[in-house]
Structure formats: structure tokens, C-alpha cells
Amino acid sequence: MSRLPQSYEGVAVCCPVTVPYVRFSPESAHWWAGAALQALAAHTGLRPAGIDGFCFASFSAVPDTVVGMVQHLGLCPRWMDHIPTGGASGVMALRRAARAVQAGDAELVVCLAADTNHVDSFRQTLAGFSRFSQDAMYPYGFGGPNATFALMTDHFMRAYGVGRESFAKICMAQRANALSNPHALMKRPLSFDEYMSSRAICDPVHLLDCVMPCAGAEAFIVTTPEKAEAMGLKAVSIKATIERHNAFASDPIQTRGGWAQDVDRLWAAARCEPEDMDMIQFYDDYPVIVAMQMEDLGFCRKGEVAAFIERHDFTIAGTLPLNTNGGQLSAGQAGAAGGFQNITEALRQLLHCPLGAQIPQARRALVSGFGLVNYDRGVCTGAVVLEGPVSHE
Amino acid sequence: MSDPLLPPQRKDPLKMLHLGHTPPRLRSRAAKAMAVRAGQGRFVLQVCADCQTATYPPRDRCPQCWGELRWTDQPQDAVLLAETVVRATTDSFFRGHLPWRIGTVQFCSGLTAIAHLHGDVATGDAVKMRLVLDRGGNPAFFALPAKETPNMQDDPQLRVFTAAPKHRRILVTDGRSRLGQEVALALLNAGAGTVFLGNADRLMRFDGMDRMLATPRIDMVPLDMTDSRSCQELAGLIGGRVDVIVNTASHVRPGGVSQGSRLSTLQTAMEVNVAGLMRLAQSFGPAMAGRSDDGVNSAAAFVDVNSVYGMTGKQGFVGFAASAAARLALVAGLRGEMAAAGIRVTSVLCGPVDDEWHQTVPSPKVAPARIAKAVVQVLEQGLEEIYVGDVAEDVAQRWLKDPLLATREENQ
Numbered sequence: 178m179s180r181l182p183q184s185y186e187g188v189a190v191c192c193p194v195t196v197p198y199v200r201f202s203p204e205s206a207h208w209w210a211g212a213a214l215q216a217l218a219a220h221t222g223l224r225p226a227g228i229d230g231f232c233f234a235s236f237s238a239v240p241d242t243v244v245g246m247v248q249h250l251g252l253c254p255r256w257m258d259h260i261p262t263g264g265a266s267g268v269m270a271l272r273r274a275a276r277a278v279q280a281g282d283a284e285l286v287v288c289l290a291a292d293t294n295h296v297d298s299f300r301q302t303l304a305g306f307s308r309f310s311q312d313a314m315y316p317y318g319f320g321g322p323n324a325t326f327a328l329m330t331d332h333f334m335r336a337y338g339v340g341r342e343s344f345a346k347i348c349m350a351q352r353a354n355a356l357s358n359p360h361a362l363m364k365r366p367l368s369f370d371e372y373m374s375s376r377a378i379c380d381p382v383h384l385l386d387c388v389m390p391c392a393g394a395e396a397f398i399v400t401t402p403e404k405a406e407a408m409g410l411k412a413v414s415i416k417a418t419i420e421r422h423n424a425f426a427s428d429p430i431q432t433r434g435g436w437a438q439d440v441d442r443l444w445a446a447a448r449c450e451p452e453d454m455d456m457i458q459f460y461d462d463y464p465v466i467v468a469m470q471m472e473d474l475g476f477c478r479k480g481e482v483a484a485f486i487e488r489h490d491f492t493i494a495g496t497l498p499l500n501t502n503g504g505q506l507s508a509g510q511a512g513a514a515g516g517f518q519n520i521t522e523a524l525r526q527l528l529h530c531p532l533g534a535q536i537p538q539a540r541r542a543l544v545s546g547f548g549l550v551n552y553d554r555g556v557c558t559g560a561v562v563l564e565g566p567v568s569h570e
Numbered sequence: 571m572s573d574p575l576l577p578p579q580r581k582d583p584l585k586m587l588h589l590g591h592t593p594p595r596l597r598s599r600a601a602k603a604m605a606v607r608a609g610q611g612r613f614v615l616q617v618c619a620d621c622q623t624a625t626y627p628p629r630d631r632c633p634q635c636w637g638e639l640r641w642t643d644q645p646q647d648a649v650l651l652a653e654t655v656v657r658a659t660t661d662s663f664f665r666g667h668l669p670w671r672i673g674t675v676q677f678c679s680g681l682t683a684i685a686h687l688h689g690d691v692a693t694g695d696a697v698k699m700r701l702v703l704d705r706g707g708n709p710a711f712f713a714l715p716a717k718e719t720p721n722m723q724d725d726p727q728l729r730v731f732t733a734a735p736k737h738r739r740i741l742v743t744d745g746r747s748r749l750g751q752e753v754a755l756a757l758l759n760a761g762a763g764t765v766f767l768g769n770a771d772r773l774m775r776f777d778g779m780d781r782m783l784a785t786p787r788i789d790m791v792p793l794d795m796t797d798s799r800s801c802q803e804l805a806g807l808i809g810g811r812v813d814v815i816v817n818t819a820s821h822v823r824p825g826g827v828s829q830g831s832r833l834s835t836l837q838t839a840m841e842v843n844v845a846g847l848m849r850l851a852q853s854f855g856p857a858m859a860g861r862s863d864d865g866v867n868s869a870a871a872f873v874d875v876n877s878v879y880g881m882t883g884k885q886g887f888v889g890f891a892a893s894a895a896a897r898l899a900l901v902a903g904l905r906g907e908m909a910a911a912g913i914r915v916t917s918v919l920c921g922p923v924d925d926e927w928h929q930t931v932p933s934p935k936v937a938p939a940r941i942a943k944a945v946v947q948v949l950e951q952g953l954e955e956i957y958v959g960d961v962a963e964d965v966a967q968r969w970l971k972d973p974l975l976a977t978r979e980e981n982q
Contacts, residue, residue, distance in 0.1 A: 320659055430652055
């Protein structure tokens with residue numbers, strides 16, 4: 178193992194904001210980004226001049242990047258970044274912002290993801306998604322990400338003897354968690370029979386394995402502990418992070434993500450173990466990816482995830498709370514904001530200001546990112562261990 | 571095994587037809603280069619000129635050493651690793667063809683690719699890969715059973731990538747020539763439902779006439795390619811029922827430019843071979859374009875039987891070669907227009923044909939029956955270009971390697 182990265186001392190993460198999702202919105206990504214800033218301002222009294230760092234993620238802001246967004250929303254940062262990695266964008270934004278603050282390049286960074294969802298957005302996003310998918314994936318039946326993940330799921334289930342029952346347990350637990358979240362798009366409980374009998378979309382992926390695309394925005398602040406305190410904001414600290422792209426490129430089909438390459442460094446730097454986590458907020462575009470992360474992030478060995486899922490209760494009151502806002506599977510996938518929502522949810526649980534039910538005595542969280550199925554697999558992965566303030570009770 | 575394809579029911583004229591959508595068409599320049607080779611029936615991947623590593627999807631540099639990539643013929647063996655059935659899509663073309671099976675295949679080089687699947691292949695199977703063109707003219711991998719299975723060609727997914735003659739109604743433009751007659755018979759042998767066989771002059775007898783009239787499923791129709799009204803009238807009669815056009819019309823006469831030349835030779839060749847092609851495309855193209863996804867006997871292809879000397883010119887047949895060159899340019903334009911509508915446009919390029927107009931040309935010459943076989947082949951395999959016979963293959967190979975040299979050689 179090469180040298181461990183420097184600690185994240187002197188970095189405070191605070192003020193999680195979620196702009197409630199809607200299934201379809203006629204508004205633009207810019208409108209949703211503005212709504213997230215407005216919500217941050219309502220909590221903090223921040224004005225544009227108070228934001229000297231800005232990190233932005235979106236699919237639907239095109240043709241604009243962070244540059245267009247900064248001018249559109251009247252910001253004047255001395256540090257900015259654009260993160261085009263979808264489901265990995267939250268962890269990546271957090272890492273970059275943390276180092277900028279630590280180095281003094283910025284004092285208060287707003288990390289923000291916003292995406293709209295027009296009636297025809299999904300088809301249009303797919304049609305021009307990436308060069309490899311346009312040349313070599315989507316013309317094959319045009320099933321979109323459902324088809325890509327169906328091939329991965331098919332292979333994963335055969336290779337490791339995982340049945341749909343395992344995925345059912347993940348989806349049902351997340352739905353149970355979503356029921357206390359007033360913003361979640363899915364409002365009804367999910368039964369085992371309902372999951373198992375949902376219609377096939379791309380075998381073996383069924384309707385209830387798929388997220389519902391929607392519009393929404395997520396944001397949080399990365400700053401110094403001193404600044405957070407001066408603003409009266411409770412803050413969470415970063416214990417360790419990892420990031421990896423295009424790992425295991427010669428695996429014929431993805432059965433592991435980049436986490437597996439860096440997981441030892443993550444836990445070594447965090448000075449704790451998977452068992453010390455009070456919650457896991459995993460990127461969950463499809464349940465197979467949740468299962469894969471349980472293995473790759475060290476909760477069980479490769480090939481043993483079915484038994485691991487069997488052993489645990491993933492509800493908020495359970496042995497290993499998972500995606501406590503319902504995750505994307507039950508709360509909705511607001512484009513790139515889907516890569517931020519598990520960070521804001523972890524922050525809320527650690528700061529004890531949840532949208533729905535609170536995990537009792539929640540102190541540590543593992544949050545992951547998984548993004549950009551450029552062709553046949555997710556290319557970008559990341560993870561972060563967060564620790565909340567000492568006393569809440 | 572695949573279910574044998576049944577003759578389609580007569581279409582209800584009061585029903586709105588299923589419009590001819592094409593699959594998503596946006597592609598990189600590298601993918602277009604792959605399409606050119608797919609159209610020639612080659613099975614290629616990019617291989618690095620420096621480190622010899624094969625790569626896929628199409629790239630612009632080698633991912634191992636960043637060297638330049640070359641399209642290289644590859645073994646077609648692969649194994650199917652995973653499969654899925656797409657049952658939901660936002661794309662208009664595939665919506666009309668669901669459920670649609672795709673899978674992940676692994677080549678012997680270790681590379682993997684997504685491929686369309688034949689109904690007879692399953693996960694774990696050894697498969698034979700083909701590089702095909704989709705309805706929009708873009709390249710696609712198709713996994714076939716390693717060994718021929720019963721009715722393999724009738725697989726509904728495979729048929730989307732071909733213009734197979736089975737149950738289709740085909741117009742062959744020149745029934746007065748030996749070539750047109752051989753093409754008609756070969757198409758019937760390959761399962762064509764009907765062959766409409768053009769006759770430019772109903773008052774004049776021609777060799778083979780009795781046999782053509784006596785052959786079931788051949789329908790002699792009046793068609794004079796030098797007459798716009800004749801083309802339009804025929805299109806008015808059968809345009810909505812023609813699924814494939816094979817243009818065999820060809821006016822060949824010897825002659826030079828400055829010596830042994832007659833302007834009328836050139837003019838007639840242009841009138842029949844070039845203007846005739848355009849009249850045909852004008853009269854039949856729009857109706858075909860609307861019917862490219864219209865069931866078992868959907869409109870599928872426009873095949874132009876032309877001379878390979880269109881690429882190089884030809885001493886001794888200069889006027890004819892000039893008309894062949896013009897015809898190649900028209901076909902290229904037509905291909906671009908018809909790709910948007912889902913109709914394949916194909917050139918069957920021949921050397922000197924073994925007929926009365928090539929008596930002075932030494933062997934080898936290509937027999938009309940050999941050309942007819944190639945016409946069936948391009949339809950069954952969905953090709954865009956094929957060179958028929960030893961001379962055509964030789965000229966094309968030299969031209970692909972060094973076009974100016976081949977041109978010089980053919981004109982000395």
C-alpha cells in the first residue's frame with residue numbers, strides 16, 4: 178500500500194439541503210440549482226458574496242457547465258469545479274472541496290447537483306450520452322442503462338448464486354425507509370410478492386429494480402470548523418475517502434467496482450472497520466450495485482453477499498441501516514443529484530436533523546458513489562467515511 | 571431452431587402501415603469506418619499498429635500504448651457470457667420489435683462486445699459473430715449459432731439486418747437480358763414471393779421470353795428505363811408492393827474517347843445506365859422509404875448491378891465506364907438518402923460480363939448466373955458492396971490499395 182493521504186483535519190461538512198423532487202418538471206437545471214441555493218440561504222443567511230467556492234454537477238444544464246452556472250446565479254467564487262460523473266459526483270465534489278478548503282484556496286464551498294426532468298429528457302439524455310454507448314451499446318435494443326445493468330445483473334447472479342430474493346430484501350428495506358421521508362416519490366410499502374411479480378423490463382431486471390428519473394437538487398457546504406461555528410452550523414468531519422476510475426478494465430463483465438482496489442486504504446485511513454458504521458448510504462441505481470458494494474467495501478467477501486443480505490436488516494431500526502431516505506430506488510433519481518442525495522442523507526442522520534426517521538445514536542456513516550456507465554460498466558467509483566459531532570442527546 | 575417464416579397475410583389497405591423508423595443513427599467517425607467494412611461483409615476490429623492489441627468499442631487511439639489503430643480482419647469465434655431481453659425502450663424503431671435479445675460476447679482475444687442475439691444462442695454457447703449493418707446503415711455485432719440450425723435465416727432479429735428475398739416482391743428491371751433472367755430465377759430459388767420482370771419493348775420478342783412467361787411467380791411488366799412516364803406508370807401500378815429493386819439495366823458498347831468513339835454510345839449509356847437509375851429511384855424510392863418496417867415483406871433494398879470500371883475507367887469501353895462512374899455517384903447519394911428511411915442500397919460490381927458485347931474481351935469473364943448468385947448473397951447478408959468474379963475482385967483490390975495506380979493500369 179502506498180503512502181496514506183493526508184487527513185481531512187480542518188474541514189467541516191454541513192448544511193445538507195434537498196429540494197423536494199418531482200417526477201417531471203418544465204423548469205431548467207438552472208432553476209433547480211437556484212432553488213438549492215435559496216434553500217441554503219434560508220438556513221444560513223448566505224448571500225452570493227459569502228460563497229467563495231462552487232462545485233457543480235448536472236446532466237441537463239447543457240450547454241452550460243459550472244461557468245454558465247456561476248454567471249447565471251450571480252456567484253463570484255475564487256475556486257470552482259465541474260464534476261461530470263453523475264452517481265460518483267457527490268463523493269468527488271466533497272473530496273475536491275475538502276482539499277480546497279484545507280489548502281486555503283476557498284473558505285466556503287457550496288457543492289451542488291441539480292437536474293431537471295422534462296417529459297422527453299430521458300430519451301434525449303440517452304441518445305447522446307457518451308460516444309461508446311452511442312456507438313456500441315444503445316443501438317442494441319436501446320434499453321438504456323436498464324439493458325447494461327441487466328447484463329451485469331445476469332452475470333452477477335449466475336457467478337455468485339445470488340437470487341432475486343436478495344435484491345427484494347434490499348428494495349423492500351429501502352422502501353420501508355422511504356415511508357418516513359416526506360419527499361420520497363414512492364409512498365406505498367413494498368411487499369415481497371409485489372417485488373417478485375413486478376414486470377420484466379430487461380431480464381433479469383424488473384420494474385422495481387429500476388429507479389424513477391425525476392427532477393431535483395441537492396447541496397451541502399464544505400468549510401472550516403471555525404467558519405461553521407461562526408455561522409452557527411453543526412458540522413460533520415471526513416475520516417477518509419477513496420476514488421478510482423476505469424478499474425479492472427480487463428474484467429469481461431463488471432462484477433466488482435473500483436472500491437475493491439482501494440478498500441484497504443479507506444479503512445486504514447479511517448482507522449475503523451465496516452462494523453463500526455452506523456449506516457451505509459450506497460449508490461443504488463440498481464440493487465445489484467448495492468450488493469456489489471457490500472462486497473467491494475469490505476462488509477463481506479466476494480461471492481458471499483447473498484448470505485450477508487440474509488443476515489442483516491437494512492431498515493432504519495435494523496442492524497445495518499441502508500439508504501435511510503429510501504435511496505434513489507424509492508426516493509427518485511434526480512440525475513446527478515442522485516450522486517449527492519446519499520451524502521446529504523448521511524449528513525442529516527449524523528447531524529440528527531433527518532427528513533424522516535432518525536437512526537438512534539448515529540455517529541459514523543459510509544457513503545459511496547458509482548457513476549457513468551460510459552459503455553458496459555460504471556467507470557467512476559468513490560467512497561467516504563463521515564463522522565458526526567460527539568454529543569447530540 | 572427458428573420457426574420457419576410464413577408467407578405474410580395480405581395487408582389491409584385501410585390500416586395505417588407501421589412507419590419505417592430506423593435505429594438510433596448518431597455515430598462516431600470511427601464507427602462509420604467500421605460500417606464501410608461491414609457493408610463489404612468483412613469482420614473487423616481495430617488493431618494497434620504499434621503494439622498489435624485489438625480494441626473495441628471503436629476508438630481513435632490504442633488504450634494500451636496510444637498508437638494509431640487499423641481496421642483488421644478478425645476471427646469470428648466468440649462465447650456468449652451474459653444475455654438479456656429488452657422489453658422496454660424509448661426508441662421508436664425498437665419499440666416496434668420488442669422483445670429484443672442482446673448479450674455480452676467475448677472474442678478469443680479476450681475483448682468483449684454487446685451483440686444482437688440469434689434465437690438459437692444461449693449463455694455459455696460458442697457463437698459465430700457477424701458484423702452486420704442495421705437499417706440505418708450503422709455497424710452492429712450479431713451472434714449466430716456456431717453451427718447452422720434449422721431455418722436459421724428466418725430468425726426475426728436476424729431478418730432485421732438483411733434484405734433476404736424470402737417472401738419478398740422484387741422488381742428486376744431488365745427482363746430482356748440474360749442477366750435479368752438469371753437474377754429473376756435465382757431470387758425465386760431463394761424464396762422470393764414474386765418477381766416483377768421489366769420489359770422495355772412489348773412488341774419485340776427476346777431470347778428466353780417463353781421460359782420467363784412460363785415460370786410461375788414471374789410477372790412480366792412494361793418498363794422502359796429511358797422513359798420517365800413508363801417508370802412512373804409502373805410505380806403507380808406496383809410501387810406499393812415492391813420490396814426490393816434489382817437494377818440490371820445496362821447499355822454496354824465498346825469505344826474510346828478520341829478514337830473509335832461515337833458520341834451516341836456515350837449518350838445512350840448515360841440515358842439507360844444513369845438517367846434510368848434516377849428515374850427508377852424517383853418513381854419507386856418514396857413508396858419504398860415509407861414501407862421499410864412493414865412486416866415480413868417490408869421494403870428492404872435497392873440493388874444496382876454495375877461495372878467495377880466505374881472506379882477506374884476502362885480503355886476500350888470508355889463511354890460505358892463513364893456511365894458506370896456516374897452510376898456509382900448516384901448510388902452513393904441514394905444510399906445516404908435511403909439510410910434515413912431504413913432501405914439498404916447496394917452496388918454489385920462486375921468485371922466484363924460473358925455476353926455478346928464482350929466478345930473481344932479475353933477470359934476470365936463473369937457469367938450472368940454468377941452475378942445472380944451475388945445478388946442473392948448481398949440481399950441475404952445485407953451487404954452494401956460486393957465485387958463479382960475474378961476481374962472485379964482484382965480491380966477492386968488494386969484500387970483499394972492504390973486508386974491512381976489501378977486507374978492508370980486499366981487505361982493503358
